[in-house]
Amino acid sequence: MQAAMMSRLGVAALSMLVATVAPAAAYTAYVSNEKGNSISVIDTEKLEVTKTVKVGQRPRGVALSRDGGQLFICAGDDDAIQILDTKSLTIVGELPSGPDPELLILSPDGKLLYTSNENDNLVTAIDVATRKVVSEIPVGVEPEGMALSPDGKVLVNTSETTNMAHLIDTETRKIFANVLVDARPRSAQFTADGGELWVSAEVGGTVSVIGASTHKIKQKIAFEIPGLAKEAIQPVGIKFSLDGQRAFVALGPANRVAVINAATKQVEKYLLVGQRVWQLAFTPDGKYLYATNGVSNDVSVIDVAALKVVKSIAVGSFPWGVAIAGR
Template sequence: MVRAFVPLAALGLAACAPYADTVATQAATGGVAGTLFVANKFGNTLSQIDLASGKELRSVPACDNPHELAVSPDGQNVALACYGGTRIAVFRSDNLARRVKSIDLGANARPHGIVWHANGDIYATAEGRKSVFWIRDPLGKAETFEYATQKEGSHMLAVSPSGNHAWTTDLGSKTVTLVDLKTRRAPRSVEVGIEPEGIALTPDGKTLWVSARGSDKAFALDPMTLEIRREVGVGAFPLRLAIRPQGDVAVTSDLADTSLTVIDLARGEAVRTIAVDDRANAERRQQVTILWSPDGERVYVAETGTDTVAEVDYRTGEVLRRIAVGEGGDGMAITPHPAAATGRTKEDGGQ
């Protein structure tokens, strides 16, 4: 089914989450540790959530329309792509009290997809400039190197383990683009479905998976030739695709179904559907970003329309709880370390 390219902000976001949706009405789930960070794109804030209790510890002003975010390899910092502006904003992850860096990518950058690589560098798409940025030594000199994709809507990205290559999904051009970060050879692009958006590289680096929200499909590609090896039917409007840390399955975030489709990567088949809510609530929920817990046992699902994040048990498919976040929660990241608990204050963004 063909759909028009419509930004999510124009899809009729619903009212605030009802009281029953908030974590205050649900018992905290045992056995969870760590800290969840959420970029709240309508509130222009960054939330810090204690996963053990499900409570928001802090909310701080972030930047204009933050979408995606990433945590540094040592867990000490969190970086936000400021989609409404030109910057990458970096905060200390322990208490968010100090913005440690603001990296300007130039006029009309509109950064969106972001990866904080194991090599310590940051990679980000700059949708407004039709490019990808490599930010070397982001906490120090923050040297920036720009690579043109020459495609409309270069939105999300994946980066190879070596840091030599990056891939973007280009919503407007209906393409996936391979960018060579070291030799600067011309980028290579192929059409992949309608409005490809979700993207992830398997842990072994041998397969690139892409979800095309206008096609209701996921595609397996050869990372270097971009040959499409397999097409898999998934749920309706699959905005994101995330691979389990174990590398055995991927899930797509199917906005129009409020569900997750589980794909067995070895078989290349959809094997299971997890209902996050009733399909009738799809417009109200506005299910967007998905994130695996580090142990691969839970999936966190951002519900932008109700200002909640659903915590889903992967094995049972049960929604364990809904965690209240800021206005328009979207991008997410997890650190395994719990943050120091504190009350919210005016200084750190509280009311």
């Protein structure tokens, strides 16, 4: 069928097609293995794990420094954020994170790290250079998802048991708005223009689209997959494509990533991935999307243009977070 299709395509289109399925540029993906207490390092060109690095206990959220030279790892059960040097692949230091850090996000200038402390209902701001806590912001119960507006002025934290997105002014470091969403909010993401804030509710089964300036829910996106119980559809990670036209939402035990038209909010496709798909990350060129599958202990690699899963890569036990750097 593919051959027949290709024969109908013109030369120009053919060369485009070849370009989209050409080997990925050489990037490095870092996947945290929550129960493996390790980071799997993946060569995105070879699509294989090149090294597994032992790190602290219960590593979940990961984020790269702006130059890609350092990977910050939330080691929840060690109550610390570890710093992995991405050249030597050794732990070179720790940041004081407060108890049980789960997810983190770096300020646009790369100077501050914000992390959610799941056990203590706090968001902690850490100065990366001095390695000091500069602020602790009380939020709801079980803080989880973290997002920053493109201009860096608004920090968003979701709290799983409080069921809110807390909007925090990064200058005053105070909450200025709380938006109630559906049960167990996990991930938050701003659209590239900063106009919308998308928040996934794992147990509620929806994604709330919030007006960034109105602090009101504009729309809720629901999911329906034939043959699957509605309780099994549990949205977690959200990522927008580089061109901003599509949103990808990991649906947990539904074992699928939903592809959503960012403008119309319509679900265009469900991509079958591994079991309990969790977090997502794009390669820097935006061509591939990596999805961590918590239960099947692998990551699925999605070809963004073709909307196809092209590879599963076995990693460590309970893969959770993923970050991808250029080389």
